[in-house]
Amino acid sequence: MKLDITKVPAIIDRHPRKASSLIMILQDIQKEYNYLPSEALHKTAEALDVPMSKVYSVATFYNAFSLKPRGEKVIRVCVGTACHIRGSRQIQEQFEHHLKIKPGETTPDMKYSLEVVGCVGACAMAPVVMINDKYYGTVKANRIKQLVGKG
Amino acid sequence: MQISTPKQLKELQQKFQDKDNKLVKKIIVCHGPGCLASGAEKIFEEFQQVLSKKKIKGVTLEALKKTGCHGLCEKAPLVAIEPAGILYTRVKPRLVEDIIEKTVKNDEVIPELLYQDPETKKRVEKYRDIKFYSHQTRIALRNLGHINTADIEDFIRVGGYQAMAKAITKMTPERIIDEVTKSGLRGRGGGGFSTGRKWATCRKVKDDTHYVICNGDEGDPGAFMDRAIMEGDPHSVLEGMIIAAFAVGARSGYIYVREEYPLAVVNLQIAIEQAREYGLLGESIFGTDFSFDIQINRGAGAFVCGESSALMKSVAGEVGEPRAKYIRSVVKGLYDKPTVLNNVETFANVPVIIDRGAKWFTGIGAPKNSGTKAFSLVGKVRNTGLIEVPMGTSLREIIYDIGGGLIDGRPFKAVQTGGPSGGCLPDSLLDSPVDFDSLTKAGSMMGSGGMIVMDDRTCMVDVAKYFLSFLVSESCGKCNPCREGLYQLYKLAVKVSEGRAEEDDLEKMEKLSDMIIIGSLCGLGKSGPNPFLSTVRYFREEYLAHIKEKKCPAGVCRELIRFEINDKCDGCTACILACAYNAITGKKKEPHVINQDLCTHCGACVTVCTRNAIDVI
């Protein structure tokens, strides 16, 4: 499948053409494509007149960016302190086991990506899992199968 | 609608109040972080549907409100019925119709939905009588749970933007700074630096451009106060920022919000647009020559960007690498211009201080620690949630009176404050007051306000290991002590938790910690060893148990424990389903067995067993 990057110039045009727009443009590109296609990085570098090395540096420094395509459903297991002491590690392992992938990876059928996140700010409902934009609180080990199913 | 005089603002307030007074009933659906994670949106939609179907006299869709966090997240989702002051907990969509029929229509209380006092087991009808609330003083969180999120009308109705009007039209920048300085307000992000002094220094720097930045990069895991404020009461933050901008002479402001908070970005953006529409942001505010506007920058997932110089780099679109502190960002900050950077909660306090005066503010809290502090009270405590208490309140009061003690009545072991820069405090310090100076003295930190309660099933070695692994992955990697030092400290903690360590490894860890503290470039590294140091200081025996006896007393460290099923097992198969490694076998209604060769000691079975039938040995 050839990637359609024709939307990139329009995304770039939504922001001022200056170096400080870099992170915001990358965020919008990621939102559109679910990851940062390398061609889009080149286009951004060119448009903002920022060296490609800086763009790559930013794209790899921040956790939110992915340089690999991600699955349809991005499962983010919160591993904040509150979640940790309420057993988020088990939750993470359950997902690893059921999806047969490690955090940062995507299932071969491109359906699921597994990620861990420092804290999503829903600590009172620990442990918390986010599937795409939806939060799931007080997750228990025996609910994982069901969560993977519906997401 | 452009407001150009304080008088117009007052008139508008009156108008919105009159409109509100006409509402016979208000149905408040909490949209705080906890409630959102428990399906608050569904409840709200359900109310909308039922209300538009049923015709109740005097109760229209306008009665329905979507507010910020009420605080009692443990019982989420929450619905409050005003003006009666009834709080319903753990509301489910199917109960909405009942609530409307009984409570809204006929003023009949549904007891099952009321909060139950964990001690007296009594249902509490009135919101304000719940102990969780009665011990609190809300300043920064004053509007949460009372006004619609990102709704300028509701904000103006409760007196919003009045302080800003006063500051801009009646006060000089010097008077404002003086008032804030005298109030003793200290940075709520955790640093505890005097806000007034920061503003004064920034104002004094002669430059054509000054900036105001709001730090909404609430990175401490276990803290969500700033998220709740930004989502639930964004206008308070804007008002605080505008006052700061006027005081230091800034024309542009930035709010840096971490990417994990998409709703905060949405609500802040709505609030900014509303404020512009009302002429409260933009050119010539209140007809003066003061102009100011705010832009939102989203973080991209980096804890280190909570550090001021790293945050400013990130705002400029660069990698968030901190720089040395010898050049202060208040003098040379964003784009090398003088910059005031304050945290969300700090800004939310400012309008109240301007409105009610420094003297009033210093009357709350403790000496040199005036005012209140918001905390996210989480972990193994009964009433998890968002709270705000006067500085100097004791840990005991917070954990037991407000928090209702520990879950399942288990013994208290420690409370963690200050996030990855803070520490764990033991029960011997339960009566110490919670303020900047006392916490630092005790070897922890105020931090941004996460308060994580831990019981006897929490292993302190594991907690230290957890924070170290967090910091190792969040370090920017610029300087050696942080990048390599914390990594080695983490490796040593793993060694302890796996029972491979020797006694002198503890000394090695302590020595390395000292060097990391002296040697690191920024606050992340300089405070990185704190979680280890505080746990080893107060829970040394636990470390020694791992090292000498090769045992984890709390039953957490996997290499040192194993699980066995006891005779309480009634064969419910819950653990079999939970075990991801197929290590448990057994027939229904017959005792199950754990195959020790397959068991990874993850503990998933324990969390699902309702019979207490799995022992940790």
Add this chain to the structure above:
Amino acid sequence: MVNITINGKLVQAYEDEMLLTAIRRENIDIPALCHHEAVEPYGACRLCMVEITKDEWDGWKNHVTSCLYPVEEGLIVNTHTPTVIELRKTILDLFLAGSPRSTVIRKLAAEYGVTKTSYEEVPDGTDCILCGLCTRVCDKMGFSAISAVNRGHGKEIAPPLNEPPPDCVGCLSCAYICPTRYIKFTDDGKTRKIWGRKFKLLHCEKTGQPTITEEFARYLVKNRQIPEDYFKINDLSHRKELALKMGEITQWGREE
């Protein structure tokens, strides 16, 4: 000029200069691996840390990286206190754990009495100590061909997308500035290889000797307005031309 005290000796330093410069002027040896005068100070290796205090600080002391701490009137600096030495030892020990084979690190660590790391050697550790000199000099020269990627313990220096960097001109500054000689290149007099890229070298039209890469020369022509002709011959041929010219001039002088 400002007056500062270094290890008990009162010395004068220029305003706006950094402590390290003043200290080194006094021939005091303190290590610094991420420092180079060609680029802005960075403060990453932390080896140049010293203890500072002032009379009016009431005994309060601070430890700062001397490479980016500007001199101040009345500053009292100690470069070799037990804590500072302990700190350098720890840092070198940590570096040694990450780069156990680096001769530069091993030599420096040995000077501080560390011959074997007391920590766990980092699996697949390299000689790169992430001092950032290569990327900073590449930025300073205007190429920005390489940069730091990832963060924390996974940080490394790499060209964008780990592909041969299009902005590189093969000037080798990164390799020359690298304190541990980690950046590798080859140069056989015809082609130069670095960062996975191949560069053709220019050759002197007269002697056939190699000079700089075509790309570097093109960059200097375009951005620094150096006439293209200058790169046609090498320095020796340039000197010969000059000698010839001067000889001619002198010859005219004789004829007159």
Add this chain to the structure above:
Amino acid sequence: MRSRLIVNPNLCTGCRTCELACSFTHSVAGKPGLSRIYPLDGGFKDLFVPVVCLQCEDPACARSCLVDAITRNPETGAMELDDKKCVRCQACVSACPFGCSLFDRVNNLVVKCDLCGGDPACAHFCPTKALEYKPIVPKALKSAG
């Protein structure tokens, strides 16, 4: 008036004393360094030409230096190369149209004449006054570029 290093090939015998003097003055770690001055056979029978940096007004070496390591000494007028700043890219070596920025392969250094800070050793030791350091501006030799 500022002094300049004047070369008079008519007086040069090719004795190479200047080379020795330079080499010893610019020694590296106790060993003689690369001489910044080269007495070259100019191609005219008996004529030797000591080639040395002309300290151009708009020097190609400084222009090609991307790290600003070559700057003019305001007192002597010499273009001095700060070795602490030099990153050995050798742009100046290639860019100088007179070949007077040199690369010392033995010591891995880029070197050029710095007029010895105001008392050039070459002129000092030249037995025939083929090299003189004095305040005269020769008309024929203008800067290059």
